[in-house]
Amino acid sequence: MDADYVPGGHGGQNLDTEGTGTRRRKDKRRKYAELPADDSELHFESLVGDLPCRFRYREVIANDFGLSTDEILMAEDRELNQWSSLKKTCMYRSEEEELRDLRLARKRAHDWRRKQRILKSLTQSTxxxxxxxxxxxxxxxxxxxxxxxxxxxxxxxxxxxxxxxxxxxxxxxxxxxxxxxxx
Incomplete structure (x- = not known):
């Protein structure tokens, strides 16, 4: 039959018993033993509360993307993503790019027709x-x-x-x- 076990098959490795049981547990113990004993050996660069982080926080320019707090809270997620993509807001950008986006957002804030077209849930009356x-x-x-x-x-x-x-x-x-x- 096709599913029969052939001794010495698969390069001579026994697939049924290879890497199971005691040997696997010993490998895990070795890996945990090699971990550093305290946080100072992790070389973290920042603490958030008690949690070490391996990235640095950087200061960014505040940008409301031309929307008021009420508009942000009342609009649907898909509309907000269409207004300003989350991918664009989360990526690392230089200060010049941030300033350019801020100027563009301020300009877009006054474009009521565009807001009504994209943020439809804000203009639809219940x-x-x-x-x-x-x-x-x-x-x-x-x-x-x-x-x-x-x-x-x-x-x-x-x-x-x-x-x-x-x-x-x-x-x-x-x-x-x-x-x-x-x-």
Whole structure:
């Protein structure tokens, strides 16, 4: 049969008993005995708490990649990776490259269209947007309106908004006892 054991096969090594049992345990003991007794022989370069590390920390330039804290916390991981790849943020780069990326991130921070296109989860609303249009407010065209004219027009506008809210609030699930408040 094909699976039969042939003595002396495989270069004369017995595969069933080679490297097992006592011999393997002795090899492991020898390896552990050769390890240094204390941390001073490991030649580590830094300590994180009590843990020795074999790499040096270096100071890097802080970069938020053009996103606010809220945008970072609210966006999905795949969107953040598309905005700024994790591979790019974790690699070792020179200070010039870091400064160039910082300038680019500041420029990208003001590009709202790009943010809306990439970070879709920030612009998608979980509740429906309802638009109600009220009756127009008649306004007299005055070349230089006084502060009183502006205040009266503002008060009329707020009255009309309140009336529109009161008329339609129950239709859209707002309790009858709720009042519209302006700040």
């Amino acid at each position: 509740c429906p947007n309802i638009l109600l249009v009220g009756e127009p407010i008649a306004v007299e065209l005055t070349p230089s309106p006084s502060a009183d004219d502006i205040t009266r027009l503002h008060e009329r506008y707020l009255e009309r908004l309140t009336a529109l809210f009161e008329k339609h609030k129950e239709t859209y699930g707002v309790p009858a006892d709720k009042q519209l408040t302006f700040f």
